[in-house]
Amino acid sequence: MAASPPLAVLHADSAPALDLLTVPQVMDRLQLGRSAVYDLLRTGQLASITLGRARRIPAHNLADFIRARLEQEAV
Secondary structure, three states: OOOOOOOOHHHHHOOOOOOEEHHHHHHHOOOOOOHHHHHHOOOOOOOOOOEEEEEEEHHHHHHHHHHHHHHHHHH
């Protein structure tokens, strides 16, 4: 049985790079304050991951959030 390739090789060959945004970056992009962004995270409206004490928001999750809000507003 062959050994599996290292994770870095799998990532480079099979999936696009995952951009992770900081809370201040999300604040800038949405033009919202820190509390408003943390409220979105706390309520699950915006998905994030925690790395140690750092909170990171995958860029695709931010795009999904914006798309969903646009669809809500259009109805």
